[in-house]
Amino acid sequence: MLDPTVDALKRIFKEHYFKHSDRVEVPIRMSEREFGYWPFGGGMIRHLSFKTPGELIATLVKEAPKGAYYSCGYYHEPTLPMAEKGWKSGDLVFDIDADDLDSPCKKEHDRWTCKKCPKMGIGIRPEKCPACGNTRIAQLNWVCYKCLDASKREVFKLLDMLEGDFGVEEKCLRTYFSGNMGYHISVEDKIMEDLNQESRGEIVDYVVGIGLLPSIIGVAKQSSYEYLSSKLPSDGEEGWRGRIAGYLKDYELKGLEGSGGGDAKAKILSIYKKSGYERFRKLLEQASRAAGVAIDPNVTTDIHRIFRMPGTLHGESGLEKMKVENLERFDPFVDPVLLKDEEVKVSVKFAPPFTLRGVKYGPYSKQEVVLPEAAAVYLMGKGLAQIVAGSP
Amino acid sequence: MDIQLGRADLAKYPFLSQAGEHAKAFDLDLSDLGSAEYAPVAERAKERVLEAVRKGKVSDNLVNPDVELLSFPLAMVLVKATGLEHLASRYALSEALRVEGLLEKETNINVIAYIFRNALKVELEEASDGPQGHGFAIRFSEYLKRSTQFHEPEWKLINRPVSKGRVYLAKHDLVRLIRAEIRRMIYQRLKSLTVPRLPPLLDQFVKEITARTPPPRRVEDVIPVSPDMYPPCVKHALDMLKNGQDPPHFARFLMTTYLLNIGKSVDDVIGIFPRAADFNERVTRYQVEHLAGIRGGKVKYRVPSCKNVVSHSFCFRDSVYCPNIVNPVQYGRRPPAVKKVKKSNA
Numbered sequence: 001m002l003d004p005t006v007d008a009l010k011r012i013f014k015e016h017y018f019k020h021s022d023r024v025e026v027p028i029r030m031s032e033r034e035f036g037y038w039p040f041g042g043g044m045i046r047h048l049s050f051k052t053p054g055e056l057i058a059t060l061v062k063e064a065p066k067g068a069y070y071s072c073g074y075y076h077e078p079t080l081p082m083a084e085k086g087w088k089s090g091d092l093v094f095d096i097d098a099d100d101l102d103s104p105c106k107k108e109h110d111r112w113t114c115k116k117c118p119k120m121g122i123g124i125r126p127e128k129c130p131a132c133g134n135t136r137i138a139q140l141n142w143v144c145y146k147c148l149d150a151s152k153r154e155v156f157k158l159l160d161m162l163e164g165d166f167g168v169e170e171k172c173l174r175t176y177f178s179g180n181m182g183y184h185i186s187v188e189d190k191i192m193e194d195l196n197q198e199s200r201g202e203i204v205d206y207v208v209g210i211g212l213l214p215s216i217i218g219v220a221k222q223s224s225y226e227y228l229s230s231k232l233p234s235d236g237e238e239g240w241r242g243r244i245a246g247y248l249k250d251y252e253l254k255g256l257e258g259s260g261g262g263d264a265k266a267k268i269l270s271i272y273k274k275s276g277y278e279r280f281r282k283l284l285e286q287a288s289r290a291a292g293v294a295i296d297p298n299v300t301t302d303i304h305r306i307f308r309m310p311g312t313l314h315g316e317s318g319l320e321k322m323k324v325e326n327l328e329r330f331d332p333f334v335d336p337v338l339l340k341d342e343e344v345k346v347s348v349k350f351a352p353p354f355t356l357r358g359v360k361y362g363p364y365s366k367q368e369v370v371l372p373e374a375a376a377v378y379l380m381g382k383g384l385a386q387i388v389a390g391s392p
Numbered sequence: 393m394d395i396q397l398g399r400a401d402l403a404k405y406p407f408l409s410q411a412g413e414h415a416k417a418f419d420l421d422l423s424d425l426g427s428a429e430y431a432p433v434a435e436r437a438k439e440r441v442l443e444a445v446r447k448g449k450v451s452d453n454l455v456n457p458d459v460e461l462l463s464f465p466l467a468m469v470l471v472k473a474t475g476l477e478h479l480a481s482r483y484a485l486s487e488a489l490r491v492e493g494l495l496e497k498e499t500n501i502n503v504i505a506y507i508f509r510n511a512l513k514v515e516l517e518e519a520s521d522g523p524q525g526h527g528f529a530i531r532f533s534e535y536l537k538r539s540t541q542f543h544e545p546e547w548k549l550i551n552r553p554v555s556k557g558r559v560y561l562a563k564h565d566l567v568r569l570i571r572a573e574i575r576r577m578i579y580q581r582l583k584s585l586t587v588p589r590l591p592p593l594l595d596q597f598v599k600e601i602t603a604r605t606p607p608p609r610r611v612e613d614v615i616p617v618s619p620d621m622y623p624p625c626v627k628h629a630l631d632m633l634k635n636g637q638d639p640p641h642f643a644r645f646l647m648t649t650y651l652l653n654i655g656k657s658v659d660d661v662i663g664i665f666p667r668a669a670d671f672n673e674r675v676t677r678y679q680v681e682h683l684a685g686i687r688g689g690k691v692k693y694r695v696p697s698c699k700n701v702v703s704h705s706f707c708f709r710d711s712v713y714c715p716n717i718v719n720p721v722q723y724g725r726r727p728p729a730v731k732k733v734k735k736s737n738a
Contacts, residue, residue, distance in 0.1 A: 083691060127636065135636070166532060167557025191533045191557070199536035205703055206549045213551050238555045288550075297703055 005380050006041045008344070008387040012377060013040075013313055014064035016339060017057075023338075024060060025310035025323065026053040028188075032074040032088065036306045037065035040315065046306065049078045066315025066381070069306035072186075074193075082304055092192035092200065093307055094207070095299035096154045097182040098147035109142040109352045120350065140382065142352050143181050148332045151182040155327060158185055158293045161207060165239055168192070177336050179314030179321040184307065200301045207300075209240075209292025214281050217244050217268070221277050228269060235264040243291040244284065251287070313338075318377030334358060339374035346376045346385040354378065395506050403457035404494050406464035407487075407574060408510055415461055425466050426591025432456070436463035438597045441470050444486035445479070445605050452494060466594075468578070472585045473598040478608035480582040488575035495567040508566050511573045512538075522560035523553045535559040538569055543699070543718045617654045623723035624708040625701050626650045633664060642696075642704040645683070646720070649695045652684050653721050695721045 017024075027033060035056070036046035050056040060068060071078065072093050076086030099106075112125035115138055119131040125139045155175060162168040162185075172189040195203070205211050214220070218231025233241035235249055245264040248271060272280050299305060308314070308321045319336040337357050348364040354375075355361070361375050368388055371379070379385035402411040425434055436459050443450050453460055464487075471483045498504055505528070508516050512534075519529040532554060539547040553560040561569075590598065622630070629643040639647070651661050661680050662673065678687065685692030697719050701707045709715075715729035716722075 127638070164556070165554045167555075191531070195533060195536065196540075198540035199533070201700065201703060202536050202540055202549045206554075208703075209550070210703055210705075211545055211548045211550055213545055213548075215546075216551050239553060240550060241553075 003041065004389065005385075005387045009066070009315070009377060009380055010040045010064050012318070012339060012373060013066070013315075014061060016313060017061045017064060020338065021057045021061065023311040023320065024057060026056060027070055027309075029074055030056070030070075032076075032078065034071040034073070034075060034078040034085065034306060036069045037063055038067040038069075038315065039063055040066045047079050047081070060312065068309045068312040070309055071304065071306045073303050073305075085304075087303060089193040090303050092187040092189070092195065092203070093299060093305075094158060094185040094293075095178070095182065095296040096151050096158065096185070096294060097178070097296055098143050098151045099141045099181050100296060101147060101150050101154070101294050103147040103150050105144055105146040106141075109144055111140040111142065111350070111352065113138050113140070140384075141181065142354075145333065145355070148182070152327060152330075154293050154295075155183045155185065158207065158295065159327075161293065162187065165206075166203075175324045175327055176310055177319070177322045177324055177330065177332050179308060179312075179319045179336065180317045183324070184321070186307075197301055197303050200303065201297075204295065204297045204300050206240075207293050207295055208297065209243075209288035209290075212240060212244070212284060212288040214277075214284055217241055217284070219272065219277070219280065219284075225269065225273070228272065229265065232265045232268050240288070240291075244287050247287040247291045248283075251283075314381075316381040318374055318381055337374050339372075339377055341372045341374070343370050344373050344376040345370050345388040345390075346379060347388050348379055348385040351379055351384050395502055397503070397506075399457040399461075400454055401503065403454055403460035404452070405491065405507060406461050407491075407577060408507065411461060411464075415465060418458075418462065420462070422469070422588065422594065423591050425462070426593045430462075431593075432459050433462045433466060434593060434597065436460065437466035437470055438601065440464070440467040440487075441479075441483060441601050442604060444483045445601070448482065448486055448489070449493075450486045450490040452490060468582055468585060469587055469590075470594065470598055470601060472582055473587045473590060473594075474602045474605065476602065476605055479601075479605050480579060484575045484579035484582065487578050488571045491574050492567055492571040495570060496564070501563060504563060504566055504570075508570055511570055511577065516566075517558070519558070519560060525562050526553055526560035527563070528561045528566060529558040530561065532557055532559050535561075538572060541572060542568075617724065621724040622650070623717075623720040624710050624714070625706055625720055628706070628708050630664065640704075640706070643706055645693075646696055646701060646706065648680055648683050649693045650720055652680075652692070653695050658684050658686070695719055 030053070031049065031051055033049075034046065035048040035050055036044060037048075037059070038044045048059075050059070071090070073085075073090035074088045076088060078085060080086075107123045110123055111120060112123075113120040114129040114132060114134055115136040116134040117129060117132040119129050121130075125137040128135055129137060159173060159175070162173060163170060168187055168189055172187055174186045174188065176184040176186070178184050217233050218228060223231075233245040235245045236242060237245060245268065248268050249264040251267075251271065271283070275283060299307075310321050310323055313320055318339050319332075320338050322336040324330045333355050334357050345368060347368045348362075349366065351362045351364045353360060353362040356372075356375050356378060359372075359375075361371065364379075376385065376387075380387065397405070397408070397410055399414075402408065402414050405411060406415070420430070424430055425437075436453065440450050440463060467483070471480055495504055495507070505516055505518070508514070514530055514534045517529045518527060520527070522529060532549065535552070536549065539549065545551060549559070619627075619630075625643075626647050629639045629647040632639040632643065647664075648661055651664070652658075658677070658680050662676055665676050681687045683693045696704075698707065698709075698714070698717060701720065712728045713723050713726065716726045
C-alpha cells in the first residue's frame with residue numbers, strides 16, 4: 001500500500017494529466033526515441049518506446065509519474081539495452097541549474113538535515129553532523145527569485161553564444177523552464193544533431209570558458225608592451241576575445257581602483273603591467289569562467305541521457321516543464337504553476353518561505369497548515385510535508 | 393577552385409585522385425613492378441617503408457617524379473603484405489609527415505586549398521573578414537570532427553576565432569588538418585587493401601621489411617603501478633577519501649576506472665571506499681562491477697581522458713609527466729617532459 005502522501009501526489013498528478021493532456025509536448029521522431037518515467041514510490045523505468053502520441057498520453061495518465069522523460073538521442077532500436085540501441089544522432093541540449101550557480105542566497109535558503117538525529121541547519125551541509133558526528137546528511141536545495149533570475153541571465157548568455165558564435169538560427173532554439181531549479185535549452189538543428197560526444201565536449205568547454213589560452217587575446221610570456229597593445233582585444237570584438245575584453249574592462253584590480261569603464265585595450269594593458277604574466281593568466285581563467293555560461297557539462301555531453309518531457313510536471317515541485325516564449329517576462333513561480341487552488345491540509349516538517357502565483361507562504365516549522373494544492377505539492381514533492389488524514 | 397597539378401606536384405602528393413589517374417595511365421601490374429625494368433620504383437617503395445620504420449618520416453625524393461609517384465602505391469602493397477598492423481599505422485603517419493613538410497614549404501596557397509578540399513572533402517571558404525592571418529573558414533561542425541583528435545590546447549574550439557558557425561583558420565592550420573586526414577586516409581586504404589601473390593623480388597622485400605620492423609610497444613598492457621606513481625588527479629581523489637571528504641562523482645569515476653585499468657581487482661577498489669561519507673557496500677560493489685565490465689553492458693570503462701578531467705575541473709597536473717600524456721593511465725609510462733634550456737643571446 002502506498003504512503004498516503006505519495007498516494008495524494010499520484011492522484012493529483014493523474015487528475016492533472018487527465019484534464020490537461022494537451023499540454024504534453026510530444027517530441028518529433030518519437031518512434032526513434034527512448035522513453036522513461038519515474039513512478040511515485042518506485043524506481044526509474046527506462047527503455048520504453050511509444051508509437052503514437054495517444055499511447056504516450058495514456059501511459060502518463062495511467063502511471064501519473066513523478067517524472068517523465070525521453071531521450072535526446074535517436075536510435076535504431078530504442079527499447080534494446082543501451083549498447084545495442086544503435087545511436088543515430090541526438091538533439092543538443094543544455095541544462096542551467098540554479099543549484100550550480102553558487103548564488104549568495106543559497107546560504108540563506110538551503111537547508112541540511114542529519115539522517116541520524118533531528119539536527120538541521122541552514123546553508124550547505126557540513127561534512128559531519130555537529131550534534132552526533134554522523135556523516136550521512138541530507139541536503140535540501142531551495143530556489144528563490146534571486147537564483148532563478150541568475151539562471152535566466154545565464155540562459156541569455158547561452159542564447160547569445162549559440163546565435164552569435166555558432167550561427168544557430170533563432171527558430172531552432174527552444175528554451176524551457178525545467179520545472180524546478182532552472183532552464184533547459186534545446187537546439188534542433190541538423191548540424192548539431194550529428195555531433196559526437198567529443199565534439200559536444202568541446203562545445204561545453206567553449207560555452208563554459210574552459211581552456212582559454214592567454215595567446216588568444218595576444219598575451220605571451222615574452223611579448224613587449226608595444227606588441228601587446230597591437231594584439232589585445234577591443235570591447236566590441238566577436239567571440240571570446242570580445243567577452244574577455246568586456247570582463248576585464250570593468251575589472252577592479254587592487255591598486256588600479258576606479259580605472260574601469262574606459263578603453264578595454266588600455267585597461268587590459270595596465271592590468272597586465274601591474275600583475276605580470278602568471279597572475280594575469282590566473283585572472284584570465286577567472287574571467288573566462290565568469291564570462292562563460294554555467295551549464296551542467298554532463299547533460300550536454302551525455303548522448304544517451306533521457307531528458308524531462310516538456311509539458312509534464314516535476315515531481316519535486318508540481319511545476320510544469322514549460323516552453324518559455326518570452327524569457328524576459330517569464331515568471332517561474334507564476335507561469336508554470338498549473339495545479340489547482342483547492343485546499344489541502346498538510347503537516348509541514350519545515351520549509352523556508354516561498355512564493356507561488358504571487359502568494360507568499362511560510363516559513364513553516366513543525367506545523368499543520370491548509371494550503372492550495374499547488375503549494376502543498378511544492379512541499380510534499382520535496383519531502384517536507386505529509387498529507388493529513390481526512391484531507392480532500 | 394580546381395587546378396591542374398604538374399608531374400612534380402603529383403609526385404609530392406601521390407594520394408590525390410589526379411595522381412591516381414596519372415599512375416593508372418602507366419598500365420602496370422605487380423609483375424611489371426617486380427621486374428628489373430622497374431627496379432628503381434620497387435627500390436624506392438622499399439625505401440619509403442624502411443624510412444618509416446627507421447625515422448618515422450618518409451623523405452622527399454623528386455629526382456624522378458614518376459618513380460616517386462609509382463612507388464607510393466607499391467609501398468602500400470609492401471606494407472600490407474607484411475601483415476603488421478603497427479607498421480601500417482606507422483607508415484601512414486610517416487607519409488603524412490612527409491606531406492606536412494612539403495606543404496609547410498608550399499608557396500602556392502591554391503595548391504594547399506586544393507589539397508584540403510580534395511583530401512578532406514570539406515567546403516573551404518576563403519574568408520576576408522577573419523582575424524589577421526586567418527584567411528580561411530570552415531563550418532564549426534567540420535572543424536570539431538577533426539580538432540577533437542588533436543591534443544594541443546591551440547586546437548580547442550575556445551582558442552579559435554569563431555563567428556556565425558564558422559571557424560577561421562590560418563595556412564598552417566590547413567596543413568595540420570591535411571596531415572591528420574592523409575594519415576587516416578592512408579591507414580584506411582591499407583586496411584581495405586588486398587594483396588595478391590607477389591613476384592619474387594617484392595616478396596623478398598616484404599621479408600626484409602618484416603625482419604627490420606621492431607615489435608609494437610604495448611602501452612595498453614596492464615602494468616602494476618605503485619601508489620606513489622599514480623597521476624596527481626587520482627592521488628587527489630584518493631587523498632580526499634582518506635581525509636574523510638566526499639569526492640565528486642566524476643572523481644570517483646576517474647579513480648575507479650584508473651585503478652581497474654592498472655589491474656586492481658574489484659575487491660581492491662571497494663576496499664578503498666569504506667571511509668567515504670555515504671558508503672554502502674552493496675551499491676558500491678554494483679557500481680565498481682559495472683565499471684569493470686562485469687555487469688550491465690559488459691563493457692569495461694576506459695579511464696577518462698586528460699581533456700575530460702580538465703573539463704571537470706579535476707586536473708592537478710604536474711610539470712614532469714603530465715605534459716606528455718593525454719590520458720591519466722599513461723602517467724609515468726611515457727618519458728618525463730624535458731625542460732627546454734633557454735639559449736643565451738650572449
